Amino acid sequence: MFASGRTVLLAAVAASSRLVATRTLYTGLLPWTVGRVAGGVATMRQPWAASITWQRGFKVRSSLKKFCKDCYFVRRKGRVYVYCKANHKHKQRQG
Incomplete structure (x- = not known):
């Protein structure tokens, strides 16, 4: 019934790695991402929108x-x- 400390630790690591993997897959599909700058302040950035240079058409x-x-x-x-x-x-x- 009681799990050892090592088993609980392994279960916690496995659960956290699943959460991280799920989160990175999900946030990769979003058009924007939340970045971190020095000091831990969250900033919004759009990696694909910043690289677009508009060209004039004919x-x-x-x-x-x-x-x-x-x-x-x-x-x-x-x-x-x-x-x-x-x-x-x-x-x-x-x-």
């Missing part, structure tokens, strides 16, 4: 035109594109 137009002296035409994939080294808002695609 404006789709039937009639393309240059907006500045740095814009230039390129023909690729059977379409005409306008690229600009100075201002990426000027990117256009023939539609």
Whole structure:
């Protein structure tokens, strides 16, 4: 009926390792995680959102035109594109 101290300790370690494994699997699926910084203060961080750099898409137009002296035409994939080294808002695609 009574368990020895060693058996209780092993049962406690096994139970805690199951909890840790379950917790890490569950938190890995969440879009955010709780991180720790020096001093034990919890902070919220989004590892995938911080690494996203947004890029400008093409404006789709039937009639393309240059907006500045740095814009230039390129023909690729059977379409005409306008690229600009100075201002990426000027990117256009023939539609």
